[in-house]
Amino acid sequence: MSLLATTPRPPAASPWAATLTLGWRAMLKIKHVPFQLFDVTAFPLMMTLMFTYLFGGALAGSPREYVQYLIPGIVVQTIVFITVYTGVGLNGDITKGLFDRFRSVPIWQPAPIFGALLGDVFRYTTAATMVILLGLVMGFRPAAGVVGVVAAVALIILFALSLSWMWIIVGMKVQSPESVMTSSFLLLFPLTMGSNIFVDPRTMPGWLRAVVAVNPVTHLADASRGLMHGNVAARDVVWVLVASAVVTAVFAPIALRMYHRER
Amino acid sequence: MIPAIETTALVKRFGETRAVDGIDLRVERGAVYGLLGPNGAGKTTTIRLLATLLRPDGGTARVLGHDVAREPAAVRAKVCLTGQFASVDEDLTGHENLVLVARLFGHAWKGARARADELLAAFDLADAAGKQARTYSGGMRRRLDIAASLVVTPELLFLDEPTTGLDPRSRNQVWDIVRAIAADGTTVLLTTQYLEEADRLAGRLAVIDHGRVIAEGTSQELKRSVGSNALHLRLDDASHRAEARHVLRRVLGAEVHDGADAASLTARVHDPARLAEAVAALGAGGIAVAELAYGQPSLDDVFFALTGRGSEDAVAAPAASTEKVA
Ligand SMILES: Nc1ncnc2c1ncn2[C@@H]1O[C@H](COP(=O)(O)OP(=O)(O)OP(=O)(O)O)[C@@H](O)[C@H]1O
Ligand SMILES: [Mg+2]
Numbered sequence: 001m002s003l004l005a006t007t008p009r010p011p012a013a014s015p016w017a018a019t020l021t022l023g024w025r026a027m028l029k030i031k032h033v034p035f036q037l038f039d040v041t042a043f044p045l046m047m048t049l050m051f052t053y054l055f056g057g058a059l060a061g062s063p064r065e066y067v068q069y070l071i072p073g074i075v076v077q078t079i080v081f082i083t084v085y086t087g088v089g090l091n092g093d094i095t096k097g098l099f100d101r102f103r104s105v106p107i108w109q110p111a112p113i114f115g116a117l118l119g120d121v122f123r124y125t126t127a128a129t130m131v132i133l134l135g136l137v138m139g140f141r142p143a144a145g146v147v148g149v150v151a152a153v154a155l156i157i158l159f160a161l162s163l164s165w166m167w168i169i170v171g172m173k174v175q176s177p178e179s180v181m182t183s184s185f186l187l188l189f190p191l192t193m194g195s196n197i198f199v200d201p202r203t204m205p206g207w208l209r210a211v212v213a214v215n216p217v218t219h220l221a222d223a224s225r226g227l228m229h230g231n232v233a234a235r236d237v238v239w240v241l242v243a244s245a246v247v248t249a250v251f252a253p254i255a256l257r258m259y260h261r262e263r
Numbered sequence: 264m265i266p267a268i269e270t271t272a273l274v275k276r277f278g279e280t281r282a283v284d285g286i287d288l289r290v291e292r293g294a295v296y297g298l299l300g301p302n303g304a305g306k307t308t309t310i311r312l313l314a315t316l317l318r319p320d321g322g323t324a325r326v327l328g329h330d331v332a333r334e335p336a337a338v339r340a341k342v343c344l345t346g347q348f349a350s351v352d353e354d355l356t357g358h359e360n361l362v363l364v365a366r367l368f369g370h371a372w373k374g375a376r377a378r379a380d381e382l383l384a385a386f387d388l389a390d391a392a393g394k395q396a397r398t399y400s401g402g403m404r405r406r407l408d409i410a411a412s413l414v415v416t417p418e419l420l421f422l423d424e425p426t427t428g429l430d431p432r433s434r435n436q437v438w439d440i441v442r443a444i445a446a447d448g449t450t451v452l453l454t455t456q457y458l459e460e461a462d463r464l465a466g467r468l469a470v471i472d473h474g475r476v477i478a479e480g481t482s483q484e485l486k487r488s489v490g491s492n493a494l495h496l497r498l499d500d501a502s503h504r505a506e507a508r509h510v511l512r513r514v515l516g517a518e519v520h521d522g523a524d525a526a527s528l529t530a531r532v533h534d535p536a537r538l539a540e541a542v543a544a545l546g547a548g549g550i551a552v553a554e555l556a557y558g559q560p561s562l563d564d565v566f567f568a569l570t571g572r573g574s575e576d577a578v579a580a581p582a583a584s585t586e587k588v589a
Contacts, residue, residue, distance in 0.1 A: 029352070
């Protein structure tokens with residue numbers, strides 16, 4: 001039997017087809033290894049349950065009222081946390097030699113990066129759905145309905161994609177997927193805890209309130225709450241859009257330049 | 264005809280290490296060409312330069328007529344690479360891995376699936392097609408990896424140590440695959456640390472050491488360059504080796520060097536008439552011989568003649584080799 005192809009060689013995939021194909025691969029990975037989705041969402045889900053029933057009454061009068069406040073923020077926290085998997089996945093691909101394979105195929109060279117981001121969108125959407133479903137079970141009732149929730153999730157994903165560029169850089173710099181993970185907590189914990197995801201910052205000391213006020217995650221949480229409950233402040237949305245644009249404008253070119261440079 | 268590969272004074276440095284230190288190669292089309300060298304010789308770096316994954320620091324390399332630095336896309340459109348470490352996605356099944364690569368090479372979904380099925384059958388992987396690649400044995404993974412490089416037919420295929428770490432049966436399977444690929448008209452550049460492998464597969468080969476080509480030719484030519492034939496011995500008892508060396512040197516009047524394992528020896532035989540005498544002398548000295556082979560020098564002997572050390576010594580001392588380069 002001949003091993004070689006008998007049909008003529010097709011022209012290599014277009015940038016779009018290559019990106020879609022690599023996005024398909026990212027989805028297959030989630031299908032085959034769903035654990036990588038659950039181990040990062042489990043923590044926020046636990047936080048949701050704990051904060052709602054433990055502190056909900058104290059913080060907002062009743063758990064049911066607190067859930068209305070908390071769920072949009074938890075969606076933010078969950079998605080912001082799993083942005084790190086962009087870097088973990090990329091680092092794994094590099095260390096396992098898969099990137100050599102991709103880079104030796106005559107496709108548009110950044111396709112593996114954009115394919116990974118496409119897979120990330122799918123991952124973020126799945127995670128958001130899980131948190132919101134849990135919220136609905138616990139009594140979360142977004143006043144703005146499906147449209148509001150979809151708009152909020154879209155805004156969160158946009159911000160998450162800008163963070164992903166930072167993880168791409170980390171993923172290319174460090175030696176192993178584990179070190180990407182470790183370095184992520186140094187950034188993500190302060191970023192999500194130093195925000196108004198869990199509590200209204202009114203009771204915080206002044207210096208902390210100042211930190212919370214400039215944290216883009218605070219504005220993202222405010223915007224998400226506003227969009228989901230139908231009382232959004234335009235300035236929060238603008239704040240998030242500008243923050244995403246700035247982070248992307250700074251880190252995407254660095255990431256792509258590093259990616260083009262040989263290893 | 265334009266050669267498959269032509270390099271002049273190709274150089275690649277990593278910091279102080281000159282991984283490729285002025286390599287001149289010319290590989291004609293339509294054959295298996297071997298790059299033979301110990302650990303750290305610069306084989307992988309050479310292949311990565313030729314496959315446009317690295318940019319040369321000096322010299323030029325043309326692959327199928329295209330300059331690797333100036334026309335990398337044109338090179339990539341004609342070559343395929345199977346790297347040293349199996350580059351398959353372990354989370355995906357064998358079938359999905361091949362569909363992925365087939366899609367990237369431009370097949371439509373349907374065509375990609377059909378080609379994946381074809382390759383899985385041809386590489387004896389049909390039974391494992393639906394299993395995740397992480398469950399594959401080393402040999403299966405290697406075959407999947409090579410299959411991924413044959414989704415479309417490359418004009419030139421790079422195989423970096425395709426059989427390292429495989430058992431003899433898997434190694435034979437890969438050898439058959441390489442021969443079949445070459446028989447179909449694809450040029451193959453393969454690297455290996457195994458002298459036997461280069462001898463069996465490659466029509467011509469280059470021996471590289473410390474980033475330089477130290478010998479080039481057919482394996483016949485390389486063996487002839489060593490000159491005389493060789494007597495290979497393995498003793499029953501390794502502790503007799505020094506004594507055996509002494510006896511052989513005395514009787515054959517030629518150089519004798521130690522082999523790869525502690526109980527083996529190789530002796531040049533300039534005068535075959537003295538062979539029987541040498542063996543008898545060993546017997547008379549009470550040195551029991553477990554294995555004995557007489558014939559053309561092996562590539563091990565070639566390596567020894569070229570570098571003054573066996574290939575195994577080179578493997579054992581990669582640190583020393585980088586020191587020397589630095
Ligand atoms: N990315 C890199 N950064 C720094 N040094 C490198 C890098 N890649 C290779 N080297 C060095 O270059 C030299 C040649 O390495 P190379 O991988 O080409 O050898 P090789 O012949 O393929 O060896 P092996 O048989 O072990 O695969 C070695 O000294 C190695 O340490
Ligand atoms: Mg190598």
